[in-house]
Amino acid sequence: MVEQAEVVLLDFDGPVCRVFAGKTAPSVAANLRHLIRSRGVKLPDDLRDQDDPLELLRGTAAFAPELVDTVSAALEAAEVEAVATAETTIGAFDVVRACLATGRALSIVSNNSTAAINAYLARRDRARHFAAIIGRGHHPDLMKPSPLPVVQALQALNVRPTAAVLVGDSPTDIEAAHAAGVAAIGYANKPGKIQRLAVAGADAIITDMGDLGAALAATRRPKSRLSWVESDGGPxxxxxxxxxxxxxxxxxxxxxxxxxxxxxxxxxxxxxxxxxxxxxxxxxxxxxxxxxxxxxxxxxxxxxxxxxxxxxxxxxxxxxxxxxxxxxxxxxxxxxxxxxxxxxxxxxxxxxxxxxxxxxxxxxxxxxxxxxxxxxxxxxxxxxxxxxxx
Structure with missing residues (x-):
């Protein structure tokens, strides 16, 4: 699958880093629920205990559309704060390095805010590795599983869907990729995800981003005129x-x-x-x-x-x-x-x-x-x- 891929699209939270490793997602969701209630809006029964901030934002668009901008801004601020301590996923930059070495373009396609993605990448001057950053827009209903973010990445990279592969850790990533005509690799980084990603129709499933990096590095490697030395991630x-x-x-x-x-x-x-x-x-x-x-x-x-x-x-x-x-x-x-x-x-x-x-x-x-x-x-x-x- 990766041998024919000219570009690699990465979901952010999971394949690249753990956004809420320090500032937990449930605590962010609790703050958003409090914000909504403080505006005099009663939460629907199915969202009273919602611990996923993105799902809470998505739900807000349905039951309180007048608060979408407010909740979105609060979530963006929490994400930017969280990425200051986000843990980089082991093997993520093996994938980046392999793509750079084999001439493949990279893009991040995420339901997280663009501001948070850029803040994380700026920590180690990583933004230059990515040809396109597609983050959450102003309309929650156009987040993945909508194919729009994936289509935007394809357009930014000027590549056809069959020449791309998307790597994501949730069924919504798989759905969005397939809706855009892109092959999807599921990243099962937690127990139970292998089954959920398989049910969603992932074309392949990995449990270690390093395995993907190795597969990319083993394909399409250009012939070298010079001798190059690489590390396994360190100096x-x-x-x-x-x-x-x-x-x-x-x-x-x-x-x-x-x-x-x-x-x-x-x-x-x-x-x-x-x-x-x-x-x-x-x-x-x-x-x-x-x-x-x-x-x-x-x-x-x-x-x-x-x-x-x-x-x-x-x-x-x-x-x-x-x-x-x-x-x-x-x-x-x-x-x-x-x-x-x-x-x-x-x-x-x-x-x-x-x-x-x-x-x-x-x-x-x-x-x-x-x-x-x-x-x-x-x-x-x-x-x-x-x-x-x-």
């Missing part, structure tokens, strides 16, 4: 071969909830920004953080190129000179190396690297200044640059 690291065996990655007995048990990988995760250095043995490692992006190295320029988004490798390579010229460079420290180093996923141990998961970095011994930049040399391409200068 990449450049370790001099003189201390390579001392880099131990993440221990087998680490505690997912305790960063202090994550070993060298945990230390790399704590490096702020796009790049930085840390001690390893009697040497230093260079950490490439912030984005789990495909990365290559141009030795003639001592330049690490991180492919954030772009239609093809050819496009990214062609735009590098313009990106270097127009970038707003930032100095972020220094890195000292005794010579040749290796670039790899910081979660791996330096003496256990597979050939295909590392890249030899030929660099002369010395201390280098590190400068970084994010550049968009074209509207459809974004590149992070990390350069070593003397």
């Amino acid at each position: 990449l690291v450049v370790v001099p071969e003189s201390v390579l065996a001392q880099w131990r990655g993440v221990p087998n007995d680490f505690d997912p909830g305790d960063l202090d048990t994550w070993g060298d990988y945990g230390r790399a995760c704590q490096v702020d920004g796009r790049a930085g250095s840390l001690e390893i043995g009697d040497g230093q490692a260079l950490v490439l953080g912030d984005e789990p992006a495909s990365t290559t190295y141009l030795s003639a320029k001592r330049l690490f190129v991180r492919w954030i988004h772009g239609a093809s490798e050819e496009q990214v390579i062609r735009l590098i000179p313009k990106a270097m010229e127009t970038a707003a460079w930032e100095e972020v420290g220094t890195w000292t190396t005794r010579g040749r180093a290796q670039l790899f996923d910081s979660a791996l141990a330096g003496d256990e690297l597979e050939h295909g998961r590392r890249l030899v970095i030929d660099v002369a011994p010395g201390t280098y200044r590190i400068r970084t930049a994010y550049a968009e040399p074209a509207s459809e391409a974004g590149i992070v640059l990390v350069q070593l200068t003397t």
Whole structure:
């Protein structure tokens, strides 16, 4: 199914993040019910205990249409507040990375407000990964399962329905996709959802977004002119071969909830920004953080190129000179190396690297200044640059 997909449409709450992980949906719904009652409106019996804020908004359009704007505004404010602590879905950005690497466009199609989606994406500067954001409009009756949001995304991406796939965690997502002629993948992230999504007619069902990322990455991969290294979601690291065996990655007995048990990988995760250095043995490692992006190295320029988004490798390579010229460079420290180093996923141990998961970095011994930049040399391409200068 994903092999023929040119674009991937993602529902927001579920496939991308848990919107109400910190500020719970039932508490938001309770506040909305109180707001409605405060305006002198009696709630219908079927909504007196409604814990889904979106269903409460949908119901308001039927029994108190004069309050729709008021309830919608209150819900939007609650969503914007909630996304400040929203938990990113494990594997969500594996999907994003796979789409970017294989030239597929991405869109979010959601019943949540556009303001909340944009606020969440702005937390880590993620908006640039998505070609279109379709959030809740002013008419609750046109939320999914109406096909309108899906059709709007198709129009924004200029793609036919048969070239798209939608990923959602509710029957309304499946209904909306099929009504628009789009294949639908159900994301069953809670008990009981597999059956509900199957009954709704999902064309496929997954329980892990990482599985979808793997399927996308395995299809339509363009041929590479350069060697690119990827991580499984964390930082990449450049370790001099003189201390390579001392880099131990993440221990087998680490505690997912305790960063202090994550070993060298945990230390790399704590490096702020796009790049930085840390001690390893009697040497230093260079950490490439912030984005789990495909990365290559141009030795003639001592330049690490991180492919954030772009239609093809050819496009990214062609735009590098313009990106270097127009970038707003930032100095972020220094890195000292005794010579040749290796670039790899910081979660791996330096003496256990597979050939295909590392890249030899030929660099002369010395201390280098590190400068970084994010550049968009074209509207459809974004590149992070990390350069070593003397």
